[in-house]
Amino acid sequence: MKIVVVGSGTAGSNFALFMRKLDRKAEITVIGKEPTMQYSPCALPHVISGTIEKPEDVIVFPNEFYEKQKINLMLNTEVKEIDRGRKVVITDKGEVPYDKLVLAVGSKAFIPPIKGVENEGVFTLKSLDDVRRIKSYIAEKKPRKAVVIGAGLIGLEGAEAFAKLGMEVLVVELMDRLMPTMLDKDTAKLVQAEMEEHGVSFRFGAAVSEIIGSPVKAVKIGDEEVPADLVLVATGVRANVDLAKKTGLEVNRGIVVNEHLQTSDPDIYAIGDCAEVIDAVTGQRTLSQLGTSAVRMAKVAAEHIAGEEVSFRPVFNTAITELFGLEVGTFGITEERAEKEGIEVVTGKFKGSTRPEYYPGGRPITVKLIFRKSDGKLIGAQIVGGERVWGRIMTLSALAQKGATVEDVAYLETAYAPPISPTIDPITIAAEMALRRFR
Amino acid sequence: MKIVVVGSGTAGSNFALFMRKLDRKAEITVIGKEPTMQYSPCALPHVISGTIEKPEDVIVFPNEFYEKQKINLMLNTEVKEIDRGRKVVITDKGEVPYDKLVLAVGSKAFIPPIKGVENEGVFTLKSLDDVRRIKSYIAEKKPRKAVVIGAGLIGLEGAEAFAKLGMEVLVVELMDRLMPTMLDKDTAKLVQAEMEEHGVSFRFGAAVSEIIGSPVKAVKIGDEEVPADLVLVATGVRANVDLAKKTGLEVNRGIVVNEHLQTSDPDIYAIGDCAEVIDAVTGQRTLSQLGTSAVRMAKVAAEHIAGEEVSFRPVFNTAITELFGLEVGTFGITEERAEKEGIEVVTGKFKGSTRPEYYPGGRPITVKLIFRKSDGKLIGAQIVGGERVWGRIMTLSALAQKGATVEDVAYLETAYAPPISPTIDPITIAAEMALRRFR
Structure with missing residues (x-):
């Protein structure tokens, strides 16, 4: 089987590696515009600050790593067209035939039409x-x-x-x-x-x-x-959809895919920033332009091509960042957006400390939880705090991914140790506050 | 309503506070042997090391805090007997009548019969x-x-x-x-x-x-x-069951309670270290002698007395500790114990780093996941690592509490940022390894 990937970023590179693991014999080719395979776009600000020394440090694996796994790399290569009839990708370096094609063409920075935006600096x-x-x-x-x-x-x-x-x-x-x-x-x-x-x-x-x-x-x-x-x-990114459009695939704000990440042509998949998936809260189509989503889509597409009946689950867009030592974690819908979407919500908010009072080093943490009024389900969270925000947003996101309700969070069994967390965790207190508004 | 609590530790103190929040008028009395209300037994090693300065620092609230909330404290007081017929607690300082009685009598250190164990030092x-x-x-x-x-x-x-x-x-x-x-x-x-x-x-x-x-x-x-x-x-603790036994309540290794934490006498509840609850994995009766379980039992008992139809959920005994900067998190059943209990399991284990390779400061982390072979459910985890073990064990425990399967963990949406976590988290990789053994 000839599997061709267009795009050498996070989605494309991970797809190639997953695919190779699942199928030792497939002919896998990655066609990419850039000279290297995946690197982490999220790491780029840390290269500017100097925390990561050299730009090249963020390249996850050298090209040889892929070649050793018998993944053909066609880098510095532009895709001109896809001929679905003949099942070939037409590039500036020749034609590449495919049985299955994966579009991992990513997104580009959106440049607003500001006068002087092309200036130096x-x-x-x-x-x-x-x-x-x-x-x-x-x-x-x-x-x-x-x-x-x-x-x-x-x-x-x-x-x-x-x-x-x-x-x-x-x-x-x-x-x-x-x-x-x-x-x-x-x-x-x-x-x-x-x-x-x-x-x-x-x-x-x-x-x-x-x-x-x-x-x-x-x-x-x-x-x-x-x-x-x-x-x-830094005004956001837009999915690269031109190639898909030209190919006659169904395109919306991103390339439209089904739960197996197949486009309107079942032999062509779309993954990563360019693919339009389902929002777990609203059920609407959405672009989930996160590195984690790209990797997860890569995995599902590879498994589906390998014959597994897997689906890409709707996304909550769980995200984390650290700014000047403050951690910010979020997922799901905001209270404001829920209002706009006509979703009635009940919120719970609590400001506490990351450790028991008697243990030194605790830092303030604020937890805001958003539950859907109709069924009590957790549909969003925002946490801002000095430490261990990642663990809390992950715990809550995992609960939401399993359909947890306000009771599930309020009665959650948590792990406690004085240097690490309080006996009653801020996330359960925030849920309890919401629960009282439900009762 | 007269509500009497026997025991001024974590369970008893928290119960009194929860009860007061739910019922502004109830007469709440706490009878305790020690001169103070709750302090954290888990914090005691940190007092010895000097991280926490004074032993008194671990007392959560001063006695006046409870008294201000109109909680009657009878401290330095010994309970002699409970007369269930007359519904009174008989103490060395007189009789205390109750409508609802809560036994939060805790546990005591088990002292093995070693010659010289009473010696100085x-x-x-x-x-x-x-x-x-x-x-x-x-x-x-x-x-x-x-x-x-x-x-x-x-x-x-x-x-x-x-x-x-x-x-x-x-x-x-x-x-x-x-x-x-x-x-x-x-x-x-x-x-x-x-x-x-x-x-x-x-x-x-x-x-x-x-x-x-x-x-x-x-x-x-x-x-x-x-x-x-x-x-x-430090050879473990034993539930204090003598008083309950003398009172004619059903007692096993701990005081037997139903899902509402009522003993065999529905007007008497038992909570905390002395109460025998249900193990979420085996379904057997177990003692969950954790501070977090004590607080959660306190909450459920208070709410049930206040008229809410709440239940105490079976326990996974999620626990965390930090030893010389290494975090150790666990919950559920070990592989070894599962074998003894005749539960067939599939495990997944992965050793990775807490951060992406290109970001400085990552530390090794080992994740071991235990799934039940019959239904694929996550029934235990053990994580040992240099940072963010708490968040990972909490995420997994939360998933287990919602009945998550190996697929749920392997396809989990995680949150990624270079200073905080890798794009593909060690917990999902460990689950993927188990998943391959299922397939």
């Missing part, structure tokens, strides 16, 4: 090349004032990296808060306060209308000119 | 007074060699505390490994290695037959005399 933060460009610009120009457009994860992590390098950082966000798709206003404010304490400023409900100078000297926000000698555009 | 580690005695003995005699009898949680945490104070420590355990009820031999060895690196020695399959000298000078193990100037007896 204006960057996106999506690829290794972006990081190389930013690092050499910083080394050369020693910028002192950075403006970040967009307060999503990449924007905030970029802002943190710039601040760690000693720059003055201003984040400009169109919405009324940071991480607007992941946090409600109350929890977003906790993150904002921590970042402000570390010298990052914010402008909400504001937009950059123009970038002035090349190299950049200032940005225009409303009538005001704000000095800036580095601008990061 | 031989201690248990169960109460604040134990800690005060140990601390003043250490201050006075400056012991240099400690022998700990028993390699359960308290024994190991005591051993760590003594080692941190600069003592040479030997742990003697009858079974063939440390934490024998919580860990299998393979995972126990990882903990042993770490403790040995910090100067703690072990003798397994061995028993102390005699304690020589008062103050202690040596212990006898087989024919050998091992020098020791402090001995900690």
Whole structure:
């Protein structure tokens, strides 16, 4: 069997490795535009800050690793067209026949139509090349004032990296808060306060209308000119759908797939940032542009091609970040978005400590839980705290993935040890508060 | 309504507080032998090591806190008898009438019949007074060699505390490994290695037959005399059942209760270390002598008395400890015990890192998962690692509590960020390994 993957990022690379494990004999070819296989886009801000030394360090495996597993690599290669009739991928280096084709074509940074967005000193933060460009610009120009457009994860992590390098950082966000798709206003404010304490400023409900100078000297926000000698555009990503469209596959905001991740052509799969999957809370189609989702899709697609009757489960988009030592974890729907979607919710919120009072080193933690009123199910959570947020958001996400209700969380058996956690965990207290509103 | 609680420990104190929240008018009385309300027995080793400064620091709330909430405290008080006919508790300070009675009488350290066990310098580690005695003995005699009898949680945490104070420590355990009820031999060895690196020695399959000298000078193990100037007896605890027995309540290894935590007399509840509850894996009666179980039982008993139809769910005994910076988390059944109980299991084990390779600071972590062969359900886990073990054992325990199968764990959506966790988490890899054995 000839299996061809278009895309050498997280989804494509992991797919090739999973597929090889499941099928020792298949001919597996990965066609990629970049010269290397997967690296972690989430690690890029840490390369800018210098926590990770060299850009190349984030490449997960060298190309030889794949070749040793008899995965054919066609890198630095552009796909021109897919001929579904003849089952061939047409590239700038020739045709590649397939029995099964996997589109792992990823996403690209969305660049808003701002005047001057192409000027020198204006960057996106999506690829290794972006990081190389930013690092050499910083080394050369020693910028002192950075403006970040967009307060999503990449924007905030970029802002943190710039601040760690000693720059003055201003984040400009169109919405009324940071991480607007992941946090409600109350929890977003906790993150904002921590970042402000570390010298990052914010402008909400504001937009950059123009970038002035090349190299950049200032940005225009409303009538005001704000000095800036580095601008990061972090206004989200868009699924790469052009190739799929041209191929005649069903496309929406992403490439439409069924539960086995097959596109409208059952011999063509789509995985990773480009694939449109199902939101576990709303049941609607959604783009889950997370590294973990890419890996999980890669696994399901490989297993399905290998003949297993597996399905990709609807996504809760469980995510975590660390900003200046503060951990922020989320999944599911925010209270605000639930309201917009017409989902009635009951929330529980508790601010406590990560350890018992008598044990040194405890840090504040705020847990906000969102339950659906109609059936009591956990459909979202937001946690902001000084430590062990990952464990708590994972616990809650795992519960939600198993359909847990407010009772399940309130009566949850937790693990306690004085250096690690309190006897009554903040997550169960938050649930208890919600439970009282249900009763 | 007159509600009387016998026992002022974690279960009794928390019950009184929960009950007060649910019923503003009830007359609540706590009868306790000790002069204070709840403190954390799990915190006591940390008082010995000096991490927690004063023994009194581990008292959760001062007595006045309870009195302000109109909880009557009868401390330093001994219960002589319970007259179920007249519904009164007879104490050395008079009779106390009740409508509902809650037995939260706890457990006591089990003292094996070793010659010399009453000698000076031989201690248990169960109460604040134990800690005060140990601390003043250490201050006075400056012991240099400690022998700990028993390699359960308290024994190991005591051993760590003594080692941190600069003592040479030997742990003697009858079974063939440390934490024998919580860990299998393979995972126990990882903990042993770490403790040995910090100067703690072990003798397994061995028993102390005699304690020589008062103050202690040596212990006898087989024919050998091992020098020791402090001995900690940490051979487990036994439920306090004498009062319940005398009262004519059904008693087994602990006080027998139904799912609402009522004893054989429906007006008398039993909670905490003294109550025998249901093991979630075997369905058998068990003693869950954990602080978290005590608090959860307190909550359920209070709510049931307040008229809610709540049940105490079977226990997985999720537990966590930290020894010399190594975290150890467990729940459910071990592979070895499953075999003894005739439960066929499929296991998955994986040793990985807590962070992606390219991000500095990752530490080794070993995850062992135990699934029931008949239905694929997760029935136990053991994790030993350098960080974030708590979050992983909690995630897995939460999944088990919701009846998760090997597929649920293998396909779990996890949260990823380079400073915090890898894209493919060790828990899902361990599950995948088990899943392959199922397929």
